[in-house]
Amino acid sequence: xxxxxxxxxxxxxxxxxxxxxxxxxxxxxxxxxxxxxxxxxxxxxxxxxxxxxxxxxxxxxxxxxxxxxxxxxxxxxxxxxxxxxxxxxxxxxxxxxxxxxxxxxxxxxxxxxxxxxxxxxxxxxxxxxxxxxxxxxxxxxxxxxxxxxxxxxxxxxxxxxxxxxxxxxxxxxxxxxxxxxxxxxxxxxxxxxxxxxxxxxxxxxxxxxxxxxxxxxxxxxxxxxxxxxxxxxxxxxxxxxxxxxxxxxxxxxxxxxx
Amino acid sequence: xxxxxxxxxxxxxxxxxxxxxxxxxxxxxxxxxxxxxxxxxxxxxxxxxxxxxxxxxxxxxxxxxxxxxxxxxxxxxxxxxxxxxxxxxxxxxxxxxxxxxxxxxxxxxxxxxxxxxxxxxxxxxxxxxxxxxxxxxxxxxxxxxxxxxxxxxxxxxxxxxxxxxxxxxxxxxxxxxxxxxxxxxxxxxxxxxxxxxxxxxxxxxxxxxxxxxxxxxxxxxxxxxxxxxxxxxxxxxxxxxxxxxxxxxxxxxxxxxxxxxxxxxxxxxxxxxxxxxxxxxxxxxx
Numbered sequence: 363x364x365x366x367x368x369x370x371x372x373x374x375x376x377x378x379x380x381x382x383x384x385x386x387x388x389x390x391x392x393x394x395x396x397x398x399x400x401x402x403x404x405x406x407x408x409x410x411x412x413x414x415x416x417x418x419x420x421x422x423x424x425x426x427x428x429x430x431x432x433x434x435x436x437x438x439x440x441x442x443x444x445x446x447x448x449x450x451x452x453x454x455x456x457x458x459x460x461x462x463x464x465x466x467x468x469x470x471x472x473x474x475x476x477x478x479x480x481x482x483x484x485x486x487x488x489x490x491x492x493x494x495x496x497x498x499x500x501x502x503x504x505x506x507x508x509x510x511x512x513x514x515x516x517x518x519x520x521x522x523x524x525x526x527x528x529x530x531x532x533x534x535x536x537x538x539x540x541x542x543x544x545x546x547x548x549x550x551x552x553x554x555x556x557x558x559x560x561x562x563x564x565x566x567x568x569x570x571x572x573x574x575x576x577x578x579x580x581x582x583x584x585x586x587x588x589x590x591x592x593x594x595x596x597x598x599x600x601x602x603x604x605x606x607x608x609x610x611x612x613x614x615x616x617x618x619x620x
Numbered sequence: 621x622x623x624x625x626x627x628x629x630x631x632x633x634x635x636x637x638x639x640x641x642x643x644x645x646x647x648x649x650x651x652x653x654x655x656x657x658x659x660x661x662x663x664x665x666x667x668x669x670x671x672x673x674x675x676x677x678x679x680x681x682x683x684x685x686x687x688x689x690x691x692x693x694x695x696x697x698x699x700x701x702x703x704x705x706x707x708x709x710x711x712x713x714x715x716x717x718x719x720x721x722x723x724x725x726x727x728x729x730x731x732x733x734x735x736x737x738x739x740x741x742x743x744x745x746x747x748x749x750x751x752x753x754x755x756x757x758x759x760x761x762x763x764x765x766x767x768x769x770x771x772x773x774x775x776x777x778x779x780x781x782x783x784x785x786x787x788x789x790x791x792x793x794x795x796x797x798x799x800x801x802x803x804x805x806x807x808x809x810x811x812x813x814x815x816x817x818x819x820x821x822x823x824x825x826x827x828x829x830x831x832x833x834x835x836x837x838x839x840x841x842x843x844x845x846x847x848x849x850x851x852x853x854x855x856x857x858x859x860x861x862x863x864x865x866x867x868x869x870x871x872x873x874x875x876x877x878x879x880x881x882x883x884x885x886x887x888x889x890x891x892x893x894x895x896x897x898x899x900x901x902x903x904x905x906x
Contacts (some may be wrong), residue, residue, distance in 0.1 A: 375898075417901070421734060422730055423897075424896055449730070451730060456727035458650075458651050460651055465650060472643035472647070473731075473737040475636060475640060475735075477636065477639040477643050481643075517731075521735075
């Protein structure tokens with residue numbers, strides 16, 4: 363069953379008056395689907411359009427063109443879609459540093475209309491699941507990146523969404539924390555909690571290890587989609603594929619410009 | 621039976637809303653209280669202001685009075701009411717604008733937009749909290765003035781004074797909405813808050829009766845809610861709270877309603893536009 367369906371998605375950022383900068387096409391006619399309870403990773407260099415794609419799927423910005431369905435619901439139905447989606451963005455994580463981890467989770471649970479006993483129960487479950495009991499009552503400014511990452515995941519799961527959108531989830535983590543993060547995502551979230559996950563990253567090794575399907579986004583175009591299995595046997599292949607695709611695309615670009 | 625069920629459901633939704641606003645309010649308090657403790661030094665100003673103005677008050681306590689529209693008020697009461705009410709202006713005016721600014725800066729905005737919570741709920745919570753802070757500041761200034769220079773405290777505790785303070789908060793929250801709407805377009809709005817605060821301070825009749833201003837700038841106090849509320853408060857301080865003419869309240873009520881309608885209209889339109897164009901996700905200082 364398809365949980366995320368994207369058909370002909372285009373996003374053009376038009377400049378606001380009085381700015382005279384040209385319009386920027388961030389995504390060009392993208393189509394893909396994500397199966398239920400699988401991990402789909404969007405790869406691509408900086409500026410490829412990964413974050414724009416995540417923001418559109420989360421309903422933060424509207425698409426210029428195209429059709430998107432989240433768990434069968436059109437993206438335009440924002441209220442219903444927001445209940446299906448858990449968003450994780452590590453840049454500007456949005457925690458209040460003067461509050462403890464627990465208080466932050468209480469605040470964000472309230473934003474999800476989750477208060478009182480059900481909120482406390484859910485937060486306790488997540489604290490246990492992510493092993494945060496030893497520090498969740500400390501103020502946030504004392505947290506390491508790994509601790510924040512766990513709290514971000516817990517926050518995304520507060521309202522028990524079907525789908526998790528993870529934007530650059532491992533960008534600030536050391537190798538040990540990356541390993542822990544993989545285990546959490548692969549085993550707890552996908553296998554145990556049955557979540558469908560869409561990740562955007564430019565870290566190849568992690569992507570091929572954790573994902574079921576890989577998609578390569580370059581300058582707003584989805585150039586290929588492949589099962590991650592095909593790269594796992596030969597770890598160097600993904601890097602080669604990545605470099606070749608970028609070089610081919612750059613050559614095309616240069617030929618067109620000549 | 622159906623009606624009972626529906627009523628029960630509605631009550632549950634209401635209960636949820638109240639519980640939610642309560643949690644958000646507590647969080648807001650936690651945030652602000654921690655932040656204020658971190659910058660506790662700023663609060664020395666209360667003592668500082670009182671010590672500086674002590675000399676003024678001492679001069680004023682030589683029974684000099686100031687003529688306002690049709691009556692005389694002692695200088696200490698005139699000055700104290702001005703300073704106290706100005707402190708109330710500072711908080712409500714930034715309640716809405718700071719909400720957007722903080723949410724954008726901290727990255728919480730991108731998260732709120734994927735929750736069922738509306739930004740207006742957060743404005744509401746922040747406005748209540750900020751208005752409360754403002755009123756505590758008014759009380760602090762009045763109490764310090766009483767203990768340090770013996771300004772009478774009783775005249776401030778009258779019902780019309782409280783009404784006037786509530787209107788003042790509402791008026792400046794509405795002005796804050798206009799500023800927030802502007803900040804979405806200008807992408808830098810905080811200077812507008814400071815500008816409005818300074819204009820209110822200078823032209824609101826805090827230090828001088830507004831009729832002393834030259835005619836060419838005489839219209840400025842008339843469009844500032846602070847000057848109208850000061851009119852009410854000073855009248856009550858002199859005449860007591862029993863017989864306050866409605867004509868004193870009329871300008872501030874009209875002004876607040878006008879500012880509120882215009883402010884909420886433009887804010888709503890700007891938020892919808894910003895939402896559609898991804899502007900809410902941008903940091904104001906990007």
